Amino acid sequence: MSWDVLLLRLPDDVTSLEEIPSGHTPAPLGRRHEVLAAVTEAVPEVDLSDPAWGELHGPTWSIELNIGSGDPVDSIMLHIRGSGDDALTPALRIAASLRCGAIDCAEGSLLAPGRTSGWHAFQEFRDRVTGP
Template sequence: MSWDVILIRLPDDVTSVQEIPAGYIPAPLGRRGDILAAVTQAVPDVDLSDPEWGEISSPTWSIELNIGSEDPVESVMLHIRGSGDDVLTPVLGLAEALRCKALDCAEGGLITPGQTSGWHAFQQFRDRVMGPSQ
């Protein structure tokens, strides 16, 4: 079970899924090689041995990066597991490096510095369903 966050280009004034204009088609994040370089620049210890599925890990959490094989890259999906608010540092670092926004797929809002409600809600749900050791 993961907390899913999508890195995607959205209009500057959008702060939630409900505010995305009808028919909006986001611009691609960029060329695949440029995306991989930006990811490595933002998080130097990222494992991109499989460039379609990167991985970032710490002692308490892990992030799988679903980059895919398309070129250009339209978006990057993050599958986040574990615990610890420090996981938001690479999430926001990746969004900044890719010049896009991080959208919480469960709550529908943007992830911004200091905003941990979606991450905490996911952990509470996961612990109720799976038990706290998950």
């Protein structure tokens, strides 16, 4: 079970999903080699030995990066597992390096520094469903 965050190109002035114009079609994140380079620059410890499915591990969390095999890359889905708010730091670093938005798929909101409610709600739900 993972908490999913979608990295997607959004208009620059958008601060919430409600502000996305109707009919907006996101531009690609970039050419595949540029996206992989940006991810590696943002989080040098990322394992991209399978460039379609990157992996990143922290002390109490892991992130799978579903980059896919398309070129250009339209979006990246982050599958975040574990605990600790420090899991949000690399997710936001990757989003910043790609100049894109990070959408909390559980809450339907934009992820930003200090906005941890979706991550905490996911952990509470996961722990309730799976047990201690």
